[in-house]
Amino acid sequence: MKKALKNVDDYIADAPKELRGKLRQLRTTIRKTAPAAEERISYRMPYYGYKGRLVYFAVFKKHISLFVPPPVIEEHKNVLKDYETAKATIRFPIDKPLPIQLIKKLIKARMEKNSLKKSR
Structure with missing residues (x-):
C-alpha cells in the first residue's frame, strides 16, 4: 500500500x-452482514463501524487479517482453533478460502456487543 487511500475501493x-x-x-460479506455499518479507511485499512x-x-504477504x-x-476461540489469532486479530492464510460463515x-x-453497549 503505497499511495494515499481515499476509500475501500x-x-x-x-x-x-x-x-x-x-x-x-x-468486503461484501461485511456489508451484507452489517448493512448499516459505516465504511471508511482508518489506520490505512478498511474500517467498519x-x-x-x-x-x-488488512492484506499482508501471507495472510488477510x-x-x-x-x-x-476469546469467546469464539473454539471455532478459531485452525487460525492464528491474537487478542483482536485473526489471520486467514491467503492460500485457503475465506471462512465466510x-x-x-x-x-x-x-x-x-456494540448494540448492548449502546443501549446501557
Missing part, C-alpha cells in the same frame, strides 16, 4: 492483483 485496487477477489469477497468499532481488515475488538475472539458469525457477535 482504493485499498482493494492497491492490493496484489491475485488477492483482490478475496478482499472484495470479505456499527454503534462503535465493528471490524477492520480481520481485526475484531475484544472479547469476540465464520466471518459472519464473528461480525454478528461484535454487532450484538
